[in-house]
Structure formats: C-alpha cells, structure tokens
Amino acid sequence: MVAPSNNNIDRLLDALDAKGEGRMRFAELGFPTTRDEDWRFTNIAPIAELEFSSPQVDCAATLEECLFKSLEGPCLVFVNGHFSDGLSSVGTLPEGIEVSNVVNADSPEPKMTNDAFDALNAASFTDGAFIRIADEVTFETPIRIYYLSTGSNGSTANIRNHIIVGTNSKATILESWTGTDSAYFNNVITELTAGDNAQVEHVKFQNESVAAFHIAGLHATIGRDSHAAHHSIALGGRIARNNIRAHLDGTGLEAVLNGLYLPKGEQLIDHHMVVNHNQPHCDSHEYFNGILDDSARAVFHGRIYVKKGADKTDAKQTNKNLLLSDNATVDTKPQLEIYADDVKCTHGATIGQMNPEQIFYLRARGLSEEEARRMLMHAFAGEIIERIACDPVREELDRLIWNRLED
C-alpha cells in the first residue's frame, strides 16, 4: 500500500489544489496505515485508492429527503462542501447569534496537528459552518446544518466547521450528512468551544451513502461548569471514522459522548475517542451502543487521560454491541491512562447476541419471534436515543431508527 498511495498523495493534492503548510504536512505524513496504532483496526486503503476529484458546485440538489425539515430556525446547507445560499435560510437572528459559512466569517484556522486528515483538511477545505453564540445568550431553537453530497466516485470535499458557545450561553446544533449513492469522500474538521457554564448539545446524524467515505474530527474544548453533550448517530458510509478529542479544560464540568452505530453489509463504522481530563472535579461519560448485521464491522476506541492534579475525576465508559450475524465483527478498546490519585474511572465493553430469556418472555406474551427481536433491538438503540434532550430531534431520530431496524 505504501508505494501506490505515495503516487496518490500527489494526485490528491493536485486534484484538490491543496495549499500551504497543510499540503506539506500531508505530503510528509501520507495516508495512515494499519501499522499506525490509531488506525490498527481501520484500513483506509479504499480511500487512498480513490480517483480523487475536486467537489463540484451542484445547484440542482434539494433537501427533500432530509430529516428535521419541520423544525423552525436557522439552517445552513452545504452541497459537496460548497455553501448553498439558495437552500440555506438563516433569517433574522436575535442579537449575539451568528450563523454563516466559515469562509465569510472571522474564524482563525485550526492548529496544525499530527493527523494526516487534519493536514489535508487545512490544505484544501472549501467551506463549512460558522456558529457563534455570544456570552449570556440562550438559544433554544436547534441550529441545523445539512451536508449533501451529490458527487461522483472520488469527489473529495474537505469541510471545516467552527462552533463557539460563549460563557453562560446555551445552544443546540444539529448536523445531518446524506448523499447520493456513490463513492465520494468527506473529510471534516469541527472545532467546538463551550465557554464557562455553557450548555451545548451537538447532534450528528451521519447517514452517508453506504459506498461513501467519511472521516471526521471533532475537537471540543470545554469550559468550567459547562455541560456539553455530543451525540453521534452513525448509519452510513463504507468507512466512517469519527475522531473525537475532548479537552476538559475547566473544573466542575460534565461532558457526554453518546453514540449509536448500525452498520450492515460491508460497512465499517469507527469511533476513536480521546477524553483529556485536564482539571479536577470533571465528569465524563461515554455511552456507545452498536447493532451490527451482515459482514459489518465496528471499532470503538476510547481513551481517558487523567492529568496529574485532575483529582475527583469521574470518568465512565461503556460500549455495548449486539451482533445479528456471525460474520459481523467489533474491535473494542477502552483505555485508561491515569496520573491523578483520587479518581473514579470505570470502563466496560460487551459483545453479544440477543438474550434468549428476553425473547422467550416476549413470545410467551404473544409476540412473534421477529417482533420480539425488533423490540429488543429498539430498546438497545433507545438507550442512546433517549439521551438526546431536544424533544423533536429525539422523536424524529427514534422513528427513523425504528424504521431502519425493521428493514
């Protein structure tokens, strides 16, 4: 894989007209391989072998098939990584709330990391969402961001989002990722900053084409006494990888990472998390449930890092997997790295089939085996869905997941 991908690196950088330090960095790092510890379970060779092309503007795209259409409030739409003025509707916003595309906003470029996909993003991003909630502003209406992909095989969009929620402020942000049936590639970076005593709910609904590739970094910096929740509902993608990095930078905060993945066919869905407890008295909770069918694969990697002095840390991590087929595989790797003395850290992972006692009990009340299995699957997915606080979003996702499990 090394030699051909080197050729491909140049072709990729040229196709996307990549620039600056990011270009040099990506050329130096190249695509990660399974020899990299962070990519041990996820072989991205199918991405490296794509016939890359730059993402085209598409004015014919519509939001017709999208979720959350009935919601009111500002909405940003990106088609193939380009801002769609026609489909977006921001309206008049209360004072202190900015919702726009990132290219037209006053947003500093993210810091360079050692991650190849971050470098590629820095070198070639087209656009993305910019949301800024000033201090002391409560905005209850969910701010929606739609990402539509209509490109052909190899169409590669680099998207950069920047979300800032100020001190004592509150916001709900909703991302929806959908696309037409082709092997396009979205490489995303989202920077999220929650100020002191902020309340942020960030819901990501990833329903890309099952032929597509989706690599997304979420870099969250969370402030003192805040409450930040990220919900990752992952359905699509041939390879979908979420790199979630949470920096708990203030005391007394609570961070929740809550995820549900439902791969089937040949899909691979990977959540790779690092939660950095940098300050004392912080709670972090990771809950990830997966239901896998056919030859699908899933990866859960959750590292909790507790810095020296971050006493009274309470970190909890659970990953539960339900396998519906003998060919489905899960790699789960909870990891604790603790340098403080007085901490409470727990982790647990389960992989299994459906509980036959529960199925029999339901059948002994008149439900068919099929109905019993569906009810149990729904319950398993429901554990995650019910943590979404925003009522209309939770209800719509619940319906959608129910339908998906009935297929």
Place this chain on the structure above:
Amino acid sequence: MLEIKNLKSGIGGEEILKGVNLSIQPGEVHAIMGPNGSGKSTLAHVLAGRESYEITGGTVSYNGKDLVELAPEERVREGFFLAFQYPVEIPGVNSSYFLRAAVNAVRTHHGKEELNAVDFLKLMREKIQLLDLDESLLKRSVNEGFSGGEKKRAEILQMALLEPTMAVLDETDSGLDIDALKVVANGVNRLKREDNAQLIITHYQRLLDYIVPDFVHVLHDGRIVKSGKKDLALELEEKGYDWITKELQPA
C-alpha cells in the same frame, strides 16, 4: 381442555418429567405441589414452549390441538398463559407499550381490531385496580427495578389483560409477603370464570388458603404420585413431603 398424557421431557439428555398425566376441564382450579427438583417448573416451561426442553414422549392436547406443535406465541394467542416464577427484566422496553403489543397480538389472532392507545389505557386502568398496582410502574421498562411483589403482580396484570382460558401460575407465591399474597390471590380469583381453568404450581400450601383448588396433585420425581381434593394440600402441610416419599417406597 388440557389433556397431558404420559408426558416425558428433559434437558441435556437428563429426563426430568417421567410420564406426567393430568386432565383439566373448564371451570376447574388445579394445584400441583411437590418438593424442589420434582419437575414442577419444568412442567410449566414445557407447557409454555421453552425450546431448551426436549419432549421425549407423550402428548399434550389443548382444546383439541396438539400443544407441542404450537410455537410459544401461538399457544398464548390460543388462550394459554404462563405466569413466570422469575419474570424477565427487559430494559428499554416500556411496560405499557409492551402490554399493548401483547394484547393486540392476541386480538389480531382472533380477528378483532387492534386497540389504540386511548382504548388500551382505558382497559389497563380497569385491570390495574384488580391488583392494587401503581400506574406509574407502567411508564417504566418491563419488570426493570420492580420489587419481587411488583413483578408477580405485573404477571397477574398481564394475565388479566390477555384473558387466557388456561393459565399456569408457576410459584407465584414465592417471595411474596402475606399482604402481597392476598392481593395476587384475590386478583387470580376474580379472573376465574366458568369457561377457563387455572393450574397453580407451588411448593407451599399457604397460597392455597387464598386460591382454593378443586384438585391437588403431588409431583414427585417427574410423576404425579398422588391426587386428591383440597384436603390433600393440608395433609401435605401437616406431614411434609416425606410422608409421600415414604408411602411410595415398597413395603
């Protein structure tokens, strides 16, 4: 209504039921008593269709149908019901939603229209009074975090909703204090009709103070070794199971 003839069954090659014979007619209440390990719970599970038990001989006919040939859910839809000794907790499945699905599965089977949420709630409120159950319990997941008494009462609520013609109660008295026992027994008694029957499986006589059986059978080592009227239960209470075992030994 229920005809069990020479029923033999076991698990993992070990025979537990060694030829059970039992005949139950509409309107009757039967009790099966027996020491631990006599096969009481095996009989209950075999009748309900638990697949892990192998049936190695005999027949079970229920309203003229071969019960063994029916899937567990088909037995329930045909009016058979087992109240579990250990009701299963199902986290994430809402009780009320589950109960409506169960009621509608049975209704659909009989060609009746499904109940909508409003009509179901009406029905449930009516039945729940029978059992002195807190309605808030139904907002919780099925049996999850229920106390022992709540679980047993929830089983009888299910029975009340599904209106079986043949109900088997497996050790429904175990783990109940005397007040809860009275509530459960009262609920069961009120569900008794001319056209249905009940089979009470129990280790102790005390439940039979409140649910008075027409017939009492003693199960021992996989066979019914003695049958009689309700007095037999009192005799057992007085003399213990050893009395039966001794009587069985060849002189």
